[in-house]
Amino acid sequence: MKTKVPFFDLSAQFKSIKEEIQSALDEVFQTQQFILGPHVKALEEKIAQYCRTRYAIGVASGSDALLLSLMALGIGAGDEVLLPSFTFFATAGSVSRLGSIPVFVDIDPGTYNIDPAKIEEKITSRTKAIIPVHLFGQCADMNPIIEIAKRKHLSVIEDAAQALGAEYKPKSRSEGHLAGQMGDLGCFSFYPTKNLGAFGDAGMVVTDQSVLADRVRLLRVHGSQTKYYHQSIGINSRLDTLQAAILIVKLKYLEKWTSERQKKAQRYQLLFQDLLSSVNGIKLPVIQYQNRHIFHQYVIRVPERDRLRQFLTEEGIGTDTYYPLPLHLQECYSFLKYSRGDLPNSEKASEEVLALPIYPELTEDQQILVVERIKAFYKH
Ligand SMILES: Cc1ncc(COP(=O)(O)O)c(C=O)c1O
Secondary structure (H helix, E strand, O other): OOOOEOOOOOHHHHHHHHHHHHHHHHHHHHHOOOEOOHHHHHHHHHHHHHHOOOEEEEEOOHHHHHHHHHHHOOOOOOOEEEEEOOOOOHHHHHHHHOOOEEEEEOEOOOOOOEOHHHOHHHOOOOEEEEOOEOHHHOOOOHHHHHHHHHHHOOEEEEEOOOOOOOEEOOOOOOOOEEOOOOOOEEEEEOOOOOOOOOOOOOEEEEEOOHHHHHHHHHHOEOOEEEOOEEOOOOOEOOOEHHHHHHHHHHHOOHHHHHHHHHHHHHHHHHHOHHHHHHOOOOEOOOOOOOOEOOOOOEEEEOOOHHHHHHHHHHOOEOOEOOOOOOHHHOHHHHHHOOOOOOOHHHHHHHHHEEEEOOOOOOOHHHHHHHHHHHHHHHHO
16 A cells, blocks of 8 residues: 555655755865864754753753753752653653653643643652653643742753744733743754754753753763863763754744644644544544644544554554553563553553644645545444
């Protein structure tokens, strides 16, 4: 079966900016400076400006952004860090790499983000930080999270890997806050399929606090300011200069691409209307408050998810399941002794979610086909 609607397609986007990318790469080739340098610095300044933060520090990946943020806060062996169970593995993996313990919190079933009402019961004397994840491109409910963190003297690291440009706007008239701007540190991923994707791995940490910015900057170069002299034990995690040159070109288009994604989301919303009343259990993405959702993913809930997914694959329509097994039930975390039933909203979401194709170049005909085939499945 020929793929009619790929789940993701980067080639159309590349075609539209190919010359610009090639000349940006040529510029780096001319200088032969491949580690840090002016391109990385320029990207850091642009991302800081875009996120309205004072500092941005380029690192090798979103996973390293999380790891370096935890290291900068001095989080280590035996410390506990609260985070949602329904997220990509890196959110918890970075905590475990440092000998710290991830403590899994259940999610809000509407937004899939960490449920602030379930945070406080998990705090102990060993808790040091909370990592809310802005999943699928919508900010977690940050006001209550920050209020708890302040009261309990905890740090907040935003995992904004999927949410560059998303805005948290709990009140209609006031100005919103951008993803990455609200916690002590914010972490971004430029993994190729992200809304702003590099041609390989890359990431960024943003913060308003100069002490933390300096720590991350030091730790990403083995804790060394002067060559071969090491103040701290860091890691090698710099944002690659070629990736920075590519990202500078692509950042110019991010707002346009985001608004295209939002239009596709609105179109899905319209196309799905009649199915919502005829099939029980189908749910479309929920936008909380007046948030600016950047639709990194368009994730619906459906009954018989695995059968539907199989049917769509046979029909040439790509989908994905983010995430099929919540983190508290992963084999590598069996030593933490969680059981099925402990975090019911995360477990239910992992059985029901289905991510549909969404990217700026997705056509109206393709979207009509996706929805029409889903309708056909439920008519069987
Ligand atoms: C929520 C979340 N956190 C962390 C990461 C890690 O980012 P990276 O793949 O750039 O290491 C990702 C992306 O893959 C992610 O989606």
